[in-house]
Amino acid sequence: MEELGKVHQLIIPLFGRDLTFNLDVILMTWIVITVLILFGFFSSRKKSLLPGPLQVLGELLVSQLYNLTEDAMDKEKAEKYGPLVCALFMFLLCSNWIGMIPHLHEPTKDLNTPLSLGIMGFCIAHYAGIKSKGLKKYAKEYCEPIFFMMPLNVIGELAKVVSISFRLFGNIMGGAIIILVVSYLTYSVIIPPFLNAFFGIFVGAIQAFVFTMLTVVYISVQVK
Amino acid sequence: MDFDIQTWISVAAFMGGALAMGLGAIGAAIGEGYTAAQANAAVSRNPGISGDILKSMLVGQAIAESASIFALVVAMILLFTSFTSQSYVTACVMLSSGLCMGFGAIGSGVGSGFPAGAACMGMARQPAMSGRLTTNMLIGSAVCQTPSIFALVTSFILLFTDFSARAVSPTWAAVLGAGFASGLGAVGSGLGGGLVAESGCKGIARQPLSATPVTNVMLLGQAVTQTTAIYGLLIGFILMFKSFPATDSIAPPMALLGAGLCMGIGAIGPGIGEGFTARSAVKWIARNEGATADLTRLMLVGQAVAESTGIYSLVIALILIFVA
Known part of the structure; x- marks a missing residue:
């Protein structure tokens, strides 16, 4: 039970402030990144008309996620944001599944990972919004329906980041x-594999x- | 009679355990009963596949039950673990942990029953789609359980964090507030998510070709429906992890307790309301697949407006915590 609050930390003092690094999370993130790079390398190494198992898996993931992006945006935008969407999904999937291997932990279990991904999505969505609509029209949307609603609209936008990251983290x-x-x-008898299947895989x-x-959706709402 | 701290802690642990299981038993039972009722109707409609319907009913009920199993786990821990502490805060923590899990299990339990019932009815109507219906039901119910998982997270963090070093006076209210925020906040979202998943299962049974957009929009609608429960979780986290200065006055503790109650109660309505919005969107996507993009957009805008009262609660709760 003591494992609940245990965190391996590396604290580096810098200019009078302590920079805290969560070693566990960093290590696990690197493992996930390595797995994904290796998957990308091996699935596209021997491209052929009769694909091998890894190529099938890669093609399946990429085409499904492209379709999903295309449903939400137009074709041109989907070409642009498709790679981001694929990368995001594969990273999250791998991160969420890695905890099933003994001694490895999900990097998404630490609030920092979902929060940084959420902030990344938020920045991209708003950058895309400003780029496609122009600053004036973008700023005007905050004053809907009346101008004094602006603070609440801003909080509403910021709350999206909180909700998207806490949803993943909490789960x-x-x-x-x-x-x-x-x-x-239960002294690890019988039940844990089923729990792992449900909470880990599913x-x-x-x-x-x-x-x-x-x-x-956040990106597509901004660009339209 | 003179009570020492240890007695108070035991009293609070027993009360917390009792409340956790008592409140936690409400939702799952209602949800399971609804599922069984729908399964009866389904068997009467199509007796040929009663075996499949029975299986699907049992799986759906098992998922609906998981909310109360969480409550059972928390109640067991409260009853059988001995907590030793020299602070009255621990007593409040025990009570809060139980309340949080008890309230948190209500919405998800009722909500998970809806998709299971709709899946049973759908199988009777469209036996060829039973595989897809079961998948959709599992996804919908699992997402429905999310608010109760949030309550469970808060409840466990309360149990296993050491609050005894903090100043008694505002901290007791902060931990109680955290329990209320996270527990009550989960009620509406659990129920609302269930409504969405129900109409997803109905839609697939009605129009099997629209299964993919229905499942996608269902997930999206459920995710947005949970937003207010996440605000509850956020306020709960702030109340638990922010250290408040010691005070003799009764005002600051009440502000913290009020923040928790404000967010918890304020999250109930938006959760259910957003559920209605998404339910209708999913329902009409099954009838008019061509309009998926427009319906999804309208759903998101409508949900954002329905959520604004939840954001008001969030703002007031934050003001109570940081200003008052």
């Missing part, structure tokens, strides 16, 4: 806590998809 963290506590209560995949889709 993954909740799953991890449930698995830990129930394994502890909820992890759904939440990765939800996060990706919300990012797509």
